[in-house]
Each structure stands twice: as C-alpha cells, then as structure tokens.
Amino acid sequence: MSEENLTKTSGQEQEQTRKDSQEAGQQSQPVSNQSSSKEVFSSKVEELKFVLNSVKNTKLLICIKGFPDPDNIASSLALQWICKKYDIESTIIYFEEISHHENRALVKKLDIDIDHYNESMDLSVYNYFAVTDSQNPELPIKLDPSCELLVFVDHHKSLGTVKARFLDIREDAGSASSIFAEYLSNCDFKFDGENVEESKIATSLMHGIRSDTDDFIMAYPIDYEASKILAPMVDKDLLALISRQSIPAKTMDLTQVALQRKDIRGNFMFSGVGFVREEERDGIGQCADYLLNREGIDTVVVYGVVAGEYIDGSLRTKSHILDPDKWIKDIFGKGPDGIYYGGGRKDKGGFQIPLGVLGKCADKELLWILIKKTIDELFYEKIGIEGKSGVDGD
Numbered sequence: 082m083s084e085e086n087l088t089k090t091s092g093q094e095q096e097q098t099r100k101d102s103q104e105a106g107q108q109s110q111p112v113s114n115q116s117s118s119k120e121v122f123s124s125k126v127e128e129l130k131f132v133l134n135s136v137k138n139t140k141l142l143i144c145i146k147g148f149p150d151p152d153n154i155a156s157s158l159a160l161q162w163i164c165k166k167y168d169i170e171s172t173i174i175y176f177e178e179i180s181h182h183e184n185r186a187l188v189k190k191l192d193i194d195i196d197h198y199n200e201s202m203d204l205s206v207y208n209y210f211a212v213t214d215s216q217n218p219e220l221p222i223k224l225d226p227s228c229e230l231l232v233f234v235d236h237h238k239s240l241g242t243v244k245a246r247f248l249d250i251r252e253d254a255g256s257a258s259s260i261f262a263e264y265l266s267n268c269d270f271k272f273d274g275e276n277v278e279e280s281k282i283a284t285s286l287m288h289g290i291r292s293d294t295d296d297f298i299m300a301y302p303i304d305y306e307a308s309k310i311l312a313p314m315v316d317k318d319l320l321a322l323i324s325r326q327s328i329p330a331k332t333m334d335l336t337q338v339a340l341q342r343k344d345i346r347g348n349f350m351f352s353g354v355g356f357v358r359e360e361e362r363d364g365i366g367q368c369a370d371y372l373l374n375r376e377g378i379d380t381v382v383v384y385g386v387v388a389g390e391y392i393d394g395s396l397r398t399k400s401h402i403l404d405p406d407k408w409i410k411d412i413f414g415k416g417p418d419g420i421y422y423g424g425g426r427k428d429k430g431g432f433q434i435p436l437g438v439l440g441k442c443a444d445k446e447l448l449w450i451l452i453k454k455t456i457d458e459l460f461y462e463k464i465g466i467e468g469k470s471g472v473d474g475d
C-alpha cells in the first residue's frame with residue numbers, strides 16, 4: 082500500500098514506541114508481541130521460523146495492498162523466498178494498477194513474478210494469506226473464511242487491532258524491507274546474494290529502503306543495519322537502472338500545470354491540477370515533491386481528480402511542527418465505512434476522496450470549481466486563513 086494512505090506516529094508517542102520496539106527487536110530480550118502464538122521467543126525471526134515450520138506444505142497468498150511500490154514489492158519477494166525454504170508455496174498478487182513509471186520499470190527490469198488479481202483466479206487453494214507494508218490486513222476481495230492471516234509485517238503506526246499468527250509491527254523502521262533484511266540475515270537458510278534470485282531480492286530490498294526513507298534522510302538505525310547486510314549482495318547496475326528513471330513528459334506537464342495554478346499562503350503552497358488520468362496519478366505526488374524545493378515554502382498540497390472518480394491529493398512538508406497524518410485526518414475525517422480518507426507519516430501524506438455520483442456531472446468545469454472551493458477552504462480553515470478560493474486557480 083502506498084505510504085500516503087497510511088499512518089506514521091510522531092512526537093512522544095514515537096519515542097515510546099521506538100523504545101518498545103528496540104527492546105522487542107533485541108535478540109536477547111524475550112519477545113511477547115500481539116501474535117496469537119503462546120510461545121515466548123528470543124527474537125521475532127525465531128518466532129517467524131516457528132510459525133512457518135508449523136505450516137509446512139501449505140499454500141500462501143501474499144497480498145500487495147494499494148498501489149504496488151518498491152517497499153511492498155520487495156518485502157513480498159523476501160517473504161516468498163523465506164516461505165519457499167519452509168516448503169510453503171506462495172503467490173504474490175496485487176489489486177491496483179502499477180501506476181508509477183518507476184515501479185513498472187522495477188517489475189519489468191527485475192522480471193518480478195507478481196500477478197494482477199482478476200476474478201478468474203482460484204484463490205480457494207490457499208490455506209493462508211499474508212500482508213506486508215500495510216497498516217491493516219483488509220483486502221479489496223473476499224477470501225474463504227478459513228484462509229487465515231499467517232504473516233503480517235509493517236512499519237506504519239500500529240492500530241493495535243491486527244491479529245495474525247505472526248505479527249511484527251515496528252514503528253521504528255523506515256521500511257518493511259529493512260525488517261525483511263533482518264529476517265533474511267538471521268534465518269536458518271543461507272541468504273548471501275550468490276545467485277541471481279537472491280541478488281535480485283537484495284537489490285529490490287535496498288531500493289525499497291531507499292525509496293521509503295527518501296534516500297536515508299528519514300532512516301532509522303534498522304534501515305542502516307539492513308543496508309549494511311544487503312550492500313554486498315546488491316547488483317549496483319540493476320539498482321542504478323531501477324532508481325534512476327527519467328521523469329515522464331506527462332509528469333513534467335502536470336508539474337507545469339501545478340506551478341501555473343499555485344496558490345501561496347505564507348509557507349504553504351496549494352495547487353489544484355484539475356482532471357488527471359489514472360495512469361498519471363503518481364504525478365501528483367511527484368509534483369508535490371518538486372514544488373517543496375521552492376524557497377520559503379515548507380508545506381505543499383497538490384490535488385486533482387483522478388479518472389473522473391476520486392479526488393487524490395499529496396502533501397509534502399519540511400515543517401517540524403506539522404504532522405501530516407493528524408492534519409489530513411483532522412481535515413477530511415472518515416468515510417461512511419469508518420476509514421479515514423487519508424493519512425500520512427512524518428514528512429508526507431495523502432488523501433483519496435471518492436466523488437461518487439457527483440463524478441457523473443457532465444459539466445466538468447463546474448464540478449472542478451466546486452471541488453477546488455471545497456478542498457481549498459478546508460485547508461485554509463485549518464491553517465487559519467479566511468477562505469477565498471481562486472476559482473480557476475490562476
């Protein structure tokens with residue numbers, strides 16, 4: 082799931098969690114986490130080994146939630162590798178389109194075997210399912226009720242409600258890939274990057290870590306530890322190939338629109354880019370990344386209507402006091418299903434608001450005016466400005 086849909090903790094709470102997680106991560110400390118197993122283990126990897134050993138010769142469905150990204154793809158690959166060693170056969174599936182050009186390149190250049198879900202798939206053959214890099218294990222599809230959540234690994238803010246045979250949530254990890262690098266280096270099977278498959282996994286994990294920590298700027302100790310483990314196994318040419326992609330022309334065009342329509346309020350910059358095609362959705366976040374470089378701006382919000390169906394927005398901030406997760410949750414609240422329209426982590430956040438039947442409005446110009454006015458005024462109110470939204474944003 083893309084990190085923008087998720088939550089990272091901050092402030093005091095994070096300090097406390099970091100302490101707890103450090104204790105939990107230490108090999109010498111007994112681990113009793115929320116996992117349903119009653120055994121006590123010396124480390125999470127020992128617990129993982131125990132759980133996997135107990136379900137040998139079963140079939141596991143590894144589910145990538147939300148938009149496939151380097152961290153969820155890499156951690157799923159690592160889980161698949163570990164499971165294979167325990168004779169657990171697994172398939173990795175994803176539900177959303179791979180929208181980001183870099184992620185498409187990742188899957189293509191690494192020749193990664195992941196399947197896009199479709200209704201003709203027979204999922205009844207799977208005994209268990211697994212989710213990594215997502216705040217909750219709810220899937221967009223219904224699995225057989227007997228198909229139990231076997232493994233749940235994440236690094237976003239813990240909801241405290243997830244139940245899995247094996248559960249490892251570390252809020253003090255910058256990426257799920259780092260947690261998997263730790264498992265790989267401590268599991269009973271040699272993972273040294275000597276063969277093509279292992280090198281590919283190590284390279285993907287390194288890319289996942291770099292991508293989720295903004296090139297280590299937001300990294301925690303475990304992310305550095307993980308890269309130390311992975312570095313000798315990484316295929317550097319491949320890593321360069323997957324991480325240095327040029328910006329597509331479409332994203333450039335979108336950035337130009339965002340710049341033309343920018344609305345600067347103090348340290349804040351807002352930009353409504355209008356209607357955006359589904360495959361250009363990630364351009365919204367990339368625009369926001371770029372605009373944040375402007376001098377005097379510490380928070381950027383870029384939003385648009387994607388595929389005519391939902392409002393998609395990205396927030397980027399350099400501010401030390403603004404908590405994107407709290408901010409977005411405060412502004413937009415929850416949908417009718419009780420799920421927040423958005424969230425975030427330390428430096429970034431995002432929101433997705435379905436337009437529902439309003440999306441069918443034939444007068445797109447009018448619809449955009451309405452959307453822009455609503456979104457802008459919600460943000461203005463939050464930052465304490467009397468809301469006067471420029472109608473076309475120019």
Ligand SMILES: [Mn+2]
Pocket residue numbers: 084152153214236255256257293
């Ligand atoms: Mn992640």
